[in-house]
Amino acid sequence: MSKETTITFLGAGSMAEALISGVAKTLYEPNQMIVTNRSNVERLHYLQQTYGVRTETNKEKAVKEADIVILAMKPKDVAESLTPIAHAFSEQQLIISLLAGVTTDTITSLIGKQLAVVRAMPNTSAAIRKSATALSSGRYATETHLAVAKTLFETVGIVTVVEEQHLHAVTGLSGSGPAYVYYLVEAMEKAADEIGLERAVAKELILQTIIGAAHMLKATNKHPSVLRKEVTSPSGTTEAGISVLERYRYQEAMVACIKRATERSKELGQALLSSVQ
Known part of the structure:
Protein backbone atom coordinates (compact mmCIF):
# COMPACT_ATOMS: atom_id res chain seq x y z
CA MET A 1 0.00 0.00 0.00
CA HIS A 168 -16.53 4.88 -27.92
CA ALA A 169 -17.30 1.23 -28.67
CA VAL A 170 -16.48 0.23 -25.10
CA THR A 171 -18.83 2.95 -23.88
CA GLY A 172 -21.67 1.61 -26.02
CA LEU A 173 -20.98 -2.02 -25.12
CA SER A 174 -19.91 -2.37 -21.49
CA GLY A 175 -20.11 1.20 -20.20
CA SER A 176 -23.84 1.33 -20.90
CA GLY A 177 -24.17 -2.46 -20.77
CA PRO A 178 -25.59 -2.85 -17.25
CA ALA A 179 -28.62 -0.79 -18.29
CA TYR A 180 -29.36 -3.20 -21.14
CA VAL A 181 -29.38 -6.10 -18.69
CA TYR A 182 -31.59 -4.19 -16.25
CA TYR A 183 -33.97 -3.45 -19.11
CA LEU A 184 -34.13 -7.18 -19.88
CA VAL A 185 -34.87 -7.92 -16.22
CA GLU A 186 -37.67 -5.34 -16.26
CA ALA A 187 -39.25 -7.20 -19.18
CA MET A 188 -38.82 -10.59 -17.51
CA GLU A 189 -40.42 -9.29 -14.31
CA LYS A 190 -43.35 -7.88 -16.28
CA ALA A 191 -43.78 -11.21 -18.05
CA ALA A 192 -43.62 -13.08 -14.76
CA ASP A 193 -46.42 -10.93 -13.40
CA GLU A 194 -48.56 -11.54 -16.48
CA ILE A 195 -48.11 -15.33 -16.24
CA GLY A 196 -49.06 -15.33 -12.58
CA LEU A 197 -45.81 -15.65 -10.63
CA GLU A 198 -45.37 -13.84 -7.33
CA ARG A 199 -42.93 -10.93 -7.62
CA ALA A 200 -40.51 -12.16 -4.94
CA VAL A 201 -40.37 -15.66 -6.42
CA ALA A 202 -39.93 -14.31 -9.95
CA LYS A 203 -37.14 -11.95 -8.96
CA GLU A 204 -35.11 -14.70 -7.32
CA LEU A 205 -35.53 -16.98 -10.33
CA ILE A 206 -34.68 -14.26 -12.84
CA LEU A 207 -31.54 -13.12 -11.06
CA GLN A 208 -30.21 -16.62 -10.56
CA THR A 209 -30.96 -17.43 -14.19
CA ILE A 210 -28.88 -14.47 -15.36
CA ILE A 211 -26.07 -15.18 -12.89
CA GLY A 212 -26.02 -18.85 -13.87
CA ALA A 213 -25.97 -18.09 -17.58
CA ALA A 214 -23.09 -15.63 -17.14
CA HIS A 215 -21.12 -18.19 -15.14
CA MET A 216 -21.77 -20.83 -17.80
CA LEU A 217 -20.42 -18.53 -20.49
CA LYS A 218 -17.32 -17.86 -18.45
CA ALA A 219 -16.72 -21.39 -17.18
CA THR A 220 -17.26 -23.38 -20.37
CA ASN A 221 -15.81 -21.00 -22.99
CA LYS A 222 -18.52 -22.25 -25.34
CA HIS A 223 -19.94 -19.82 -27.86
CA PRO A 224 -23.28 -18.44 -26.65
CA SER A 225 -25.00 -19.87 -29.74
CA VAL A 226 -23.80 -23.35 -28.71
CA LEU A 227 -25.09 -22.95 -25.16
CA ARG A 228 -28.38 -21.64 -26.50
CA LYS A 229 -28.81 -24.68 -28.76
CA GLU A 230 -28.05 -26.99 -25.84
CA VAL A 231 -31.06 -25.51 -24.02
CA THR A 232 -33.29 -25.54 -27.09
CA SER A 233 -35.01 -28.86 -27.72
CA PRO A 234 -36.81 -29.29 -31.07
CA SER A 235 -40.45 -28.21 -30.78
CA GLY A 236 -39.92 -27.48 -27.08
CA THR A 237 -40.69 -24.49 -24.87
CA THR A 238 -37.37 -22.70 -25.43
CA GLU A 239 -37.67 -22.98 -29.19
CA ALA A 240 -41.16 -21.52 -28.98
CA GLY A 241 -39.88 -18.59 -26.94
CA ILE A 242 -36.82 -17.99 -29.14
CA SER A 243 -39.04 -17.98 -32.24
CA VAL A 244 -40.89 -15.00 -30.79
CA LEU A 245 -37.63 -13.17 -30.11
CA GLU A 246 -36.59 -13.83 -33.70
CA ARG A 247 -39.91 -12.54 -34.98
CA TYR A 248 -39.38 -9.32 -33.05
CA ARG A 249 -35.75 -9.17 -34.27
CA TYR A 250 -34.36 -9.20 -30.75
CA GLN A 251 -30.72 -9.62 -31.78
CA GLU A 252 -31.00 -6.93 -34.44
CA ALA A 253 -32.47 -4.56 -31.86
CA MET A 254 -29.61 -5.25 -29.45
CA VAL A 255 -26.97 -4.70 -32.14
CA ALA A 256 -28.67 -1.45 -33.15
CA CYS A 257 -28.85 -0.41 -29.50
CA ILE A 258 -25.10 -0.83 -28.96
CA LYS A 259 -24.24 0.85 -32.26
CA ARG A 260 -26.43 3.84 -31.39
CA ALA A 261 -24.88 4.19 -27.93
CA THR A 262 -21.44 4.07 -29.56
CA GLU A 263 -22.42 6.74 -32.07
CA ARG A 264 -23.81 8.91 -29.28
CA SER A 265 -20.49 8.71 -27.44
CA LYS A 266 -18.78 9.96 -30.61
CA GLU A 267 -21.33 12.75 -31.00
CA LEU A 268 -20.88 13.96 -27.43
CA GLY A 269 -17.12 13.90 -27.75
CA GLN A 270 -17.18 15.81 -31.03
CA ALA A 271 -19.59 18.40 -29.66
CA LEU A 272 -17.32 19.05 -26.70
CA LEU A 273 -14.23 19.19 -28.92
CA SER A 274 -15.91 21.75 -31.17
CA SER A 275 -16.92 23.88 -28.21
CA VAL A 276 -13.36 24.19 -26.88
CA GLN A 277 -11.60 24.80 -30.18
Whole structure:
Protein backbone atom coordinates (compact mmCIF):
# COMPACT_ATOMS: atom_id res chain seq x y z
CA MET A 1 0.00 0.00 0.00
CA SER A 2 1.41 3.37 -1.05
CA LYS A 3 2.41 5.72 1.76
CA GLU A 4 3.16 8.81 -0.34
CA THR A 5 0.76 9.20 -3.26
CA THR A 6 -2.11 11.68 -2.95
CA ILE A 7 -5.19 11.25 -5.15
CA THR A 8 -7.65 14.06 -5.79
CA PHE A 9 -11.14 13.37 -7.14
CA LEU A 10 -12.70 16.24 -9.08
CA GLY A 11 -16.29 15.08 -8.76
CA ALA A 12 -17.98 13.05 -6.07
CA GLY A 13 -20.65 11.00 -7.82
CA SER A 14 -21.39 7.30 -7.71
CA MET A 15 -18.42 6.25 -9.86
CA ALA A 16 -16.03 8.29 -7.74
CA GLU A 17 -17.49 6.70 -4.61
CA ALA A 18 -17.12 3.18 -6.04
CA LEU A 19 -13.47 3.82 -6.80
CA ILE A 20 -12.87 5.42 -3.41
CA SER A 21 -14.38 2.36 -1.73
CA GLY A 22 -12.18 -0.05 -3.66
CA VAL A 23 -8.97 1.94 -3.38
CA ALA A 24 -9.38 2.79 0.32
CA LYS A 25 -9.54 -0.87 1.26
CA THR A 26 -6.60 -2.04 -0.82
CA LEU A 27 -4.11 0.50 -2.15
CA TYR A 28 -4.19 3.77 -0.23
CA GLU A 29 -5.04 5.09 3.18
CA PRO A 30 -8.23 7.19 3.22
CA ASN A 31 -6.29 10.32 4.19
CA GLN A 32 -4.31 10.03 0.95
CA MET A 33 -7.49 10.84 -0.97
CA ILE A 34 -8.99 14.30 -1.41
CA VAL A 35 -12.50 14.72 -2.77
CA THR A 36 -14.04 17.89 -4.13
CA ASN A 37 -17.10 18.72 -6.21
CA ARG A 38 -18.91 21.73 -7.62
CA SER A 39 -20.97 22.75 -4.58
CA ASN A 40 -22.58 19.79 -2.80
CA VAL A 41 -21.07 20.06 0.67
CA GLU A 42 -23.48 17.45 2.08
CA ARG A 43 -22.17 14.90 -0.42
CA LEU A 44 -18.58 15.66 0.60
CA HIS A 45 -19.50 15.28 4.26
CA TYR A 46 -21.08 11.89 3.52
CA LEU A 47 -17.93 10.62 1.77
CA GLN A 48 -15.74 11.89 4.59
CA GLN A 49 -17.86 10.22 7.25
CA THR A 50 -18.24 6.97 5.31
CA TYR A 51 -14.72 6.41 4.00
CA GLY A 52 -12.50 8.71 6.04
CA VAL A 53 -11.27 10.64 3.00
CA ARG A 54 -10.29 14.28 3.10
CA THR A 55 -12.61 16.78 1.48
CA GLU A 56 -11.85 20.19 0.03
CA THR A 57 -14.03 22.96 -1.39
CA ASN A 58 -11.02 24.77 -2.87
CA LYS A 59 -10.46 22.87 -6.12
CA GLU A 60 -7.20 24.63 -6.92
CA LYS A 61 -5.72 23.57 -3.57
CA ALA A 62 -6.99 20.01 -4.04
CA VAL A 63 -5.32 19.75 -7.46
CA LYS A 64 -2.00 21.23 -6.32
CA GLU A 65 -1.71 18.64 -3.54
CA ALA A 66 -2.30 15.67 -5.86
CA ASP A 67 0.00 13.19 -7.57
CA ILE A 68 -3.01 11.67 -9.35
CA VAL A 69 -6.08 13.67 -10.34
CA ILE A 70 -9.21 11.71 -11.23
CA LEU A 71 -11.69 13.59 -13.40
CA ALA A 72 -15.12 12.42 -12.26
CA MET A 73 -17.38 15.35 -13.06
CA LYS A 74 -20.11 15.18 -15.71
CA PRO A 75 -18.56 15.22 -19.21
CA LYS A 76 -20.56 18.31 -20.18
CA ASP A 77 -19.00 20.19 -17.25
CA VAL A 78 -15.36 19.40 -18.04
CA ALA A 79 -14.48 22.74 -19.68
CA GLU A 80 -16.21 24.76 -16.96
CA SER A 81 -14.47 22.69 -14.28
CA LEU A 82 -10.93 22.55 -15.66
CA THR A 83 -10.35 25.92 -17.33
CA PRO A 84 -10.44 28.08 -14.15
CA ILE A 85 -7.95 25.81 -12.36
CA ALA A 86 -5.74 24.84 -15.31
CA HIS A 87 -2.76 26.66 -13.79
CA ALA A 88 -2.91 24.37 -10.73
CA PHE A 89 -2.02 21.25 -12.74
CA SER A 90 1.56 20.04 -13.04
CA GLU A 91 3.17 17.99 -15.81
CA GLN A 92 4.41 15.64 -13.09
CA GLN A 93 0.86 14.56 -12.33
CA LEU A 94 -1.12 11.65 -13.74
CA ILE A 95 -4.63 12.56 -14.88
CA ILE A 96 -7.18 9.74 -14.99
CA SER A 97 -10.39 10.64 -16.79
CA LEU A 98 -13.72 8.90 -16.27
CA LEU A 99 -15.42 11.20 -18.77
CA ALA A 100 -17.30 9.41 -21.54
CA GLY A 101 -16.59 10.79 -25.00
CA VAL A 102 -13.92 13.27 -23.85
CA THR A 103 -10.59 12.60 -25.56
CA THR A 104 -7.21 12.84 -23.87
CA ASP A 105 -6.26 15.57 -26.33
CA THR A 106 -9.32 17.58 -25.31
CA ILE A 107 -8.23 17.36 -21.69
CA THR A 108 -4.65 18.45 -22.37
CA SER A 109 -5.97 21.24 -24.59
CA LEU A 110 -8.28 22.52 -21.85
CA ILE A 111 -5.48 22.51 -19.30
CA GLY A 112 -2.85 23.74 -21.77
CA LYS A 113 -0.06 21.42 -20.62
CA GLN A 114 1.56 18.20 -21.83
CA LEU A 115 -0.02 16.07 -19.13
CA ALA A 116 -0.05 12.30 -18.84
CA VAL A 117 -3.71 11.38 -19.28
CA VAL A 118 -5.22 7.89 -19.05
CA ARG A 119 -8.88 7.48 -19.96
CA ALA A 120 -10.97 4.91 -18.13
CA MET A 121 -14.40 3.56 -19.02
CA PRO A 122 -15.70 1.56 -16.05
CA ASN A 123 -19.35 0.75 -15.49
CA THR A 124 -21.66 1.09 -12.50
CA SER A 125 -20.93 -2.46 -11.35
CA ALA A 126 -17.79 -0.93 -9.88
CA ALA A 127 -19.98 -0.24 -6.85
CA ILE A 128 -19.87 -3.97 -6.05
CA ARG A 129 -16.36 -4.53 -7.46
CA LYS A 130 -17.62 -6.23 -10.61
CA SER A 131 -16.84 -3.52 -13.15
CA ALA A 132 -15.57 -4.20 -16.64
CA THR A 133 -13.15 -1.31 -17.18
CA ALA A 134 -11.27 -0.37 -20.34
CA LEU A 135 -8.24 1.92 -20.24
CA SER A 136 -6.41 3.85 -22.93
CA SER A 137 -3.36 6.12 -22.82
CA GLY A 138 -3.02 9.65 -24.10
CA ARG A 139 0.01 10.75 -26.07
CA TYR A 140 2.00 11.83 -23.01
CA ALA A 141 1.21 8.83 -20.81
CA THR A 142 3.86 6.13 -20.34
CA GLU A 143 3.54 2.43 -19.58
CA THR A 144 4.18 3.30 -15.95
CA HIS A 145 1.22 5.68 -15.92
CA LEU A 146 -0.97 3.02 -17.50
CA ALA A 147 0.17 0.45 -14.94
CA VAL A 148 -0.78 2.79 -12.08
CA ALA A 149 -4.25 3.28 -13.55
CA LYS A 150 -4.64 -0.45 -14.14
CA THR A 151 -3.81 -1.19 -10.51
CA LEU A 152 -6.37 1.37 -9.36
CA PHE A 153 -9.22 -0.05 -11.42
CA GLU A 154 -8.42 -3.65 -10.59
CA THR A 155 -9.70 -2.82 -7.10
CA VAL A 156 -13.24 -2.57 -8.56
CA GLY A 157 -13.26 -5.32 -11.21
CA ILE A 158 -11.48 -6.52 -14.32
CA VAL A 159 -9.41 -4.25 -16.56
CA THR A 160 -8.51 -4.36 -20.24
CA VAL A 161 -6.42 -1.95 -22.30
CA VAL A 162 -7.59 -0.66 -25.69
CA GLU A 163 -6.60 2.02 -28.17
CA GLU A 164 -8.36 5.30 -27.43
CA GLN A 165 -10.25 5.16 -30.71
CA HIS A 166 -12.08 2.08 -29.41
CA LEU A 167 -13.35 3.69 -26.20
CA HIS A 168 -16.53 4.88 -27.92
CA ALA A 169 -17.30 1.23 -28.67
CA VAL A 170 -16.48 0.23 -25.10
CA THR A 171 -18.83 2.95 -23.88
CA GLY A 172 -21.67 1.61 -26.02
CA LEU A 173 -20.98 -2.02 -25.12
CA SER A 174 -19.91 -2.37 -21.49
CA GLY A 175 -20.11 1.20 -20.20
CA SER A 176 -23.84 1.33 -20.90
CA GLY A 177 -24.17 -2.46 -20.77
CA PRO A 178 -25.59 -2.85 -17.25
CA ALA A 179 -28.62 -0.79 -18.29
CA TYR A 180 -29.36 -3.20 -21.14
CA VAL A 181 -29.38 -6.10 -18.69
CA TYR A 182 -31.59 -4.19 -16.25
CA TYR A 183 -33.97 -3.45 -19.11
CA LEU A 184 -34.13 -7.18 -19.88
CA VAL A 185 -34.87 -7.92 -16.22
CA GLU A 186 -37.67 -5.34 -16.26
CA ALA A 187 -39.25 -7.20 -19.18
CA MET A 188 -38.82 -10.59 -17.51
CA GLU A 189 -40.42 -9.29 -14.31
CA LYS A 190 -43.35 -7.88 -16.28
CA ALA A 191 -43.78 -11.21 -18.05
CA ALA A 192 -43.62 -13.08 -14.76
CA ASP A 193 -46.42 -10.93 -13.40
CA GLU A 194 -48.56 -11.54 -16.48
CA ILE A 195 -48.11 -15.33 -16.24
CA GLY A 196 -49.06 -15.33 -12.58
CA LEU A 197 -45.81 -15.65 -10.63
CA GLU A 198 -45.37 -13.84 -7.33
CA ARG A 199 -42.93 -10.93 -7.62
CA ALA A 200 -40.51 -12.16 -4.94
CA VAL A 201 -40.37 -15.66 -6.42
CA ALA A 202 -39.93 -14.31 -9.95
CA LYS A 203 -37.14 -11.95 -8.96
CA GLU A 204 -35.11 -14.70 -7.32
CA LEU A 205 -35.53 -16.98 -10.33
CA ILE A 206 -34.68 -14.26 -12.84
CA LEU A 207 -31.54 -13.12 -11.06
CA GLN A 208 -30.21 -16.62 -10.56
CA THR A 209 -30.96 -17.43 -14.19
CA ILE A 210 -28.88 -14.47 -15.36
CA ILE A 211 -26.07 -15.18 -12.89
CA GLY A 212 -26.02 -18.85 -13.87
CA ALA A 213 -25.97 -18.09 -17.58
CA ALA A 214 -23.09 -15.63 -17.14
CA HIS A 215 -21.12 -18.19 -15.14
CA MET A 216 -21.77 -20.83 -17.80
CA LEU A 217 -20.42 -18.53 -20.49
CA LYS A 218 -17.32 -17.86 -18.45
CA ALA A 219 -16.72 -21.39 -17.18
CA THR A 220 -17.26 -23.38 -20.37
CA ASN A 221 -15.81 -21.00 -22.99
CA LYS A 222 -18.52 -22.25 -25.34
CA HIS A 223 -19.94 -19.82 -27.86
CA PRO A 224 -23.28 -18.44 -26.65
CA SER A 225 -25.00 -19.87 -29.74
CA VAL A 226 -23.80 -23.35 -28.71
CA LEU A 227 -25.09 -22.95 -25.16
CA ARG A 228 -28.38 -21.64 -26.50
CA LYS A 229 -28.81 -24.68 -28.76
CA GLU A 230 -28.05 -26.99 -25.84
CA VAL A 231 -31.06 -25.51 -24.02
CA THR A 232 -33.29 -25.54 -27.09
CA SER A 233 -35.01 -28.86 -27.72
CA PRO A 234 -36.81 -29.29 -31.07
CA SER A 235 -40.45 -28.21 -30.78
CA GLY A 236 -39.92 -27.48 -27.08
CA THR A 237 -40.69 -24.49 -24.87
CA THR A 238 -37.37 -22.70 -25.43
CA GLU A 239 -37.67 -22.98 -29.19
CA ALA A 240 -41.16 -21.52 -28.98
CA GLY A 241 -39.88 -18.59 -26.94
CA ILE A 242 -36.82 -17.99 -29.14
CA SER A 243 -39.04 -17.98 -32.24
CA VAL A 244 -40.89 -15.00 -30.79
CA LEU A 245 -37.63 -13.17 -30.11
CA GLU A 246 -36.59 -13.83 -33.70
CA ARG A 247 -39.91 -12.54 -34.98
CA TYR A 248 -39.38 -9.32 -33.05
CA ARG A 249 -35.75 -9.17 -34.27
CA TYR A 250 -34.36 -9.20 -30.75
CA GLN A 251 -30.72 -9.62 -31.78
CA GLU A 252 -31.00 -6.93 -34.44
CA ALA A 253 -32.47 -4.56 -31.86
CA MET A 254 -29.61 -5.25 -29.45
CA VAL A 255 -26.97 -4.70 -32.14
CA ALA A 256 -28.67 -1.45 -33.15
CA CYS A 257 -28.85 -0.41 -29.50
CA ILE A 258 -25.10 -0.83 -28.96
CA LYS A 259 -24.24 0.85 -32.26
CA ARG A 260 -26.43 3.84 -31.39
CA ALA A 261 -24.88 4.19 -27.93
CA THR A 262 -21.44 4.07 -29.56
CA GLU A 263 -22.42 6.74 -32.07
CA ARG A 264 -23.81 8.91 -29.28
CA SER A 265 -20.49 8.71 -27.44
CA LYS A 266 -18.78 9.96 -30.61
CA GLU A 267 -21.33 12.75 -31.00
CA LEU A 268 -20.88 13.96 -27.43
CA GLY A 269 -17.12 13.90 -27.75
CA GLN A 270 -17.18 15.81 -31.03
CA ALA A 271 -19.59 18.40 -29.66
CA LEU A 272 -17.32 19.05 -26.70
CA LEU A 273 -14.23 19.19 -28.92
CA SER A 274 -15.91 21.75 -31.17
CA SER A 275 -16.92 23.88 -28.21
CA VAL A 276 -13.36 24.19 -26.88
CA GLN A 277 -11.60 24.80 -30.18
